[in-house]
Amino acid sequence: MRASRFFISTLKEAPSDAEIVSHKLMMRAGMIKRIGSGIYTYMPMGLRVIRKVEAIIREEMNNAHAIELLMPLVQPAELWQETGRWDKMGAELMRVKDRHGREFAIQPTSEEVVTDVVRTEIKSYRQLPINFYHIQTKFRDERRPRFGLMRGREFTMKDAYSFDRDIDGLKKSYQIMFDAYVKIFNRFGLQFRAVAADNGAIGGSGSHEFHVIADTGEDALVYCPNSDYAANMEAAEALPLSSVRAAPTQALAKTATPGKAKCEDVAALLNLPLAQTVKSIVLTVEKEDKGVTSKQVWLLLLRGDHELNEVKAAKIPGIAGYRFASEAEIVEWFGTPPGYLGPINTKKPVNVVVDRTVANMHDFVCGANEVDFHFTGVNWGRDLPEAQVFDIRNVVEGDPSPDGKGTLAIQRGIEVGHVFQLGTAYSESMKATYLDENGKPQLIQMGCYGIGVTRILGAAIEQNFDDKGIIWPTALAPFEVVLCPMGYDRSEAVKAETDKLYAALQAAGVDVILDDRGERPGAMFADWELIGVPHRIVVGDRGLKEGKLEYQGRRDAAATPVALEEMPGFIQ
Ligand code: ATP
């Protein structure tokens, strides 16, 4: 590629709405262009990176015998109604109507459509196992799209779906995908960690997330440096609260009678400024993820300014099983946004179980720590048949590892992939069966496997940058090598040697760009450092007199002279 024939558009300053490094640098490097909240044009420079990510994924998925198809972006509501997700997905699901008034979803993921393919195409056990995947645009109407491609509304995902005869088969298919993911993330050249994630119904090791390690990551990962133990914070097995606090036991559940709790109490308990704890609630929720129901205990803090998620959970010590809920989740559970959490009627009853710590406070009322602001229609734990007092807390650094092999450490990560054993959740609701050897219909066991293609770009940058710009791992770089001639249009020797080297590198299959724009050296170098091309070769008259070129790796402090004839080999 010649730079004069490509499109390069760099900025000195990032736009003010770009909050984190990767977003700023992608904007400055001209990789993306914002057209609306969470919606971007992938500019030529950014698209090259996306294509490289996709190529690696595609190769490894094909190696793992997954079969590519392409499912539609716009999907009939009827399919989503069959699984109940039309209602369950809430505001995140983007809905549109056609000219006849028929309803459609813009796919946030494709379990329904792929299950429809399978229920009509797969007849016999002989056709299983099978795994279909596509790399396709997704739309999720995220409440807070932010951080550029990291949490967009429109984004690209690779989603694969495996179909098996039985759970053993599902476990094998899952392992094959897990192994393929390890290969993919290794090939990206990123530092990553696979962690166990909750998947409720199926339990065990039925779900893992793949995280790119970065201090700016939204998720806390718990791992044992001496063993394989790794889980995200929600799935991590923590010491019980009772073992770290002198907390009274059982009887407390009964003392948690409805009444009024005070704002100050909650604030003190959580060590938060009073102004930040306008409302709080402890509850367990039956959570549906990909058709699988799981139970979680949360302490929800609803902030007065309704900018949820603003207070980092990590800042709050001690108390168990909480995280901040997003507004979409609040709406989903209570049928009303947090701004309107006055006395409300929950659409469906919410099962609330008091955490021991909170129960210990006087008269903690479900949902309310403001006078007369409480939820109604809520079942308290002690009134439920399955009432329990949860004795949990979050893991902290230095806790013993559950496998007994050392102590736990915590680091931050960005979720870039998620593999999930779904079981029969979808085949049941959509009646996807195969005929076994005896001609009897059986439910198909299903797994799903996602990778956030466009999020990878943001995550890679969060892990690899300096004050000059992006530092792409070679496998993801928009160009692997940039040739920077000093006076391409002035010096015949420079032009001749640059062209020769350009041709040699191209012939060797190196993804090289020749900067023939005639920029001043300072501006030229600054552009390529910002864009993050990992290898730079400078061709200048002075060096050529001694038969030398200058090579500088993106992380090198200074250039290295390399003999002309050695350069093509040197670069590989
Ligand atoms: P998150 O927890 O970040 O909201 P998720 O758990 O909802 O992600 P999945 O349903 O597991 O996401 O989708 C698979 C992958 O798609 C995720 O691991 C992530 O890499 C990517 N992804 C999800 N939401 C977004 C988004 N809004 N923008 C970009 N990538 C996304």
Ligand code: MG
């Ligand atoms: Mg999400």
Ligand code: MG
């Ligand atoms: Mg997630």
Ligand code: MG
């Ligand atoms: Mg996920």
